[in-house]
Amino acid sequence: MNLDQGGNSLDSQLLRKIKSKQAIVTVIGLGYVGLPLALRCLTCGFKVIGFDTDQNKIEKMKAGQSPIQDISDYQLQEVLKQNHFSLTTNGGDLKNADIFLVCVPTPLKENYEPDISFVKAAADIIFDCCKEDCFVALESSTYPGTTKQVFGNFNEYKKIFLAYSPERVDPGNEIYEVKNTPKVVGTDDPESYKIAKAFYQSIVDKVHIVTSTEVAEMSKLLENSFRSINIAFMNEMAEICEHLKIDIWNTIEAAATKPFGFMKFTPGVGVGGHCIPLDPMYLEWAAQQAGHSSEFLNLAHRVNKGQPQRIVNNVLEILTQVDKPIKTSRIVVYGMGYKGNSSDIRESKSLEIFNLLYLLGAKVDYIDENVKSIIACDGHSYEGITIQEVTSDCDLLIITNDCNQCDYQAIQSVDVLIYDVINLLKSKRKNVVIYGKKDSYQNCQNFQKESLSI
Incomplete structure (x- = not known):
């Protein structure tokens, strides 16, 4: 069967709108996935409505303040000048939309069960306002079957075209963005296949179509x-x-x-x-x-979840070797985002290490130009410091991630003991202890002896 042939009047009408860029696109959820996707649609010639339930975020965006690191304030201000990008928290403003792209959070509950309440809330908004012949694509990461479970009953009341296309955003990646990252798209009927293929091919370089929404979700x-x-x-x-x-x-x-x-x-x-x-x-x-x-x-989950505690245990061993009690130690964590070049601290293991050391009584600071401040486990806000502020009263500098702004020379020049968890420095200096390289732990005694002789 050739899925590209044939079609009813509804899908033909929407196809013409997509190909002529007359279709109005609504992006629901304007975070690190939704906002770059919205701007890509604008770049490709579509009018876009950005919807978010966060009124404060929408007001800041209307004033030209981007909520994410990967989109600058200047970029947002430039697209707002073109008057093809409207922002709203009102579902009633979406009634003329032809395409809905759902990019909302899908967290886990405390018992590790999926929480798809944000997806269901988005579905309710779409159902209340969508036209008979609209296209809905869920992009949020989720378990297989979610797309059908949440949106499948729409067609009992009004005809829609449905797809699942998982987001593949890599925050901080300066090479791969929406345009040049291949897009997996799954649909469950021939009409939705044609609409989904036409739309995504109009905004990304490569589209990979799979046989069902469940396959796309599973991928x-x-x-x-x-x-x-x-x-x-x-x-x-x-x-x-x-x-x-x-x-x-x-x-x-x-x-x-x-x-x-x-x-x-x-x-x-x-x-x-x-x-x-x-x-x-x-x-x-x-x-x-x-x-x-x-x-x-x-097993993988347990190993990764336990890794911060292993690193802290190693820190305690290092401090013991230089006769420094944890409760009188000043420690600086280099890197606070969940990865290098990111301001996102969700599930950040560097933040977890910061908190574990704090709870043990250490005085802890951090360095990360992308993360201006954090809320620690004590509920207080802490601002980052610079590498120039790492002085001789610092007992240990822990390197937890990399970033483009890393000043390797400045890091190497600090006269403190360094615990390089990711082997960033690839250093043989006597003040550097490297995770996974046991003989480097001898540098603790070497550095202590050199310090005492000064």
């Missing part, structure tokens, strides 16, 4: 579960190598010379952000609903 969970498992494996390998007194970093570089059958991952502080820590748990929950449980997913 996102597979991508991030793959990463979670491999990161957990490398964190476990780092622990094994430390006990065997083998350099994990040299080991990885050696293995990476194999031109086939090996993909390079490296140890670190664990996994953060919205996707990698959560998506495997969506998948595990879905498996349990089908009478199955994945030991593999659960």
Whole structure:
């Protein structure tokens, strides 16, 4: 069957609107996924309505203040001048929309069950205002079956075209953006297939169509579960190598010379952000609903979740070797976003390390140009410092992630003990202890002896 042939008058009418860029696009949820997607639609010639339930966010955006790092205030101000981008919190303003792109949060509950309440709320808004022949695409990460579960009954009341296309946004990535990141799209009927294909091909370079919405939903969970498992494996390998007194970093570089059958991952502080820590748990929950449980997913989750405590335990060992009690130590964490080049601290393992050290009685600061302030476990706000403020009263500098603004020379020049969790410096200096490289722990005594002799 050729899904590109034929069609009823409704899908033909919407196809003409898409191809002529007369279709009005509504993006529901203007965060790190929705806002870049909205601006991409504007760039491609569509009129766009941006909807969010956060009134304060909408007012700031109308004033030209971007809520996310990847879109600058200047970029937002420029698109607002064109008068093709309207912003609202009122569902009634969406009645003329032809296309709805749902980009809302899908968190986990405390018991690790998926919380799709934001998706259901978006569906209610769309149902109340959508026209008979509109196209709805869910982009939020979720478990297989969500698209049908939440939107499938629309067609009992009014005809819509439906798709699932998982977001693949990588905040802080200056190479891959909406335009050049391949888009997976899943639909469940021929008419929706044609609409979804036409629309996404009009805004991205490459579209990969799959056979159902469930396959598209599953593909996102597979991508991030793959990463979670491999990161957990490398964190476990780092622990094994430390006990065997083998350099994990040299080991990885050696293995990476194999031109086939090996993909390079490296140890670190664990996994953060919205996707990698959560998506495997969506998948595990879905498996349990089908009478199955994945030991593999659960094991990776436990390893990654426990990584901050392992790092803190290593910090305690380092401080013990230089005869410094944790309660009188000043420690600086270098990197606070859940990854380098990101202001996003959701599920940030660096923040967790900060809090664990604070609870042990240490005086803790952090450095990250992308994260201006944090709310720590005591409920107070703390602002970041600069590398120039790391003076001799600092007992330990912990490097937890990388960023484009890293001043390697300044870091290397500080006269303090450094614990390099990610081997950022690749240094053989006597003041650097490297995670996964047990013989570097001798640098604690070497640095202490040198300090005492000054």
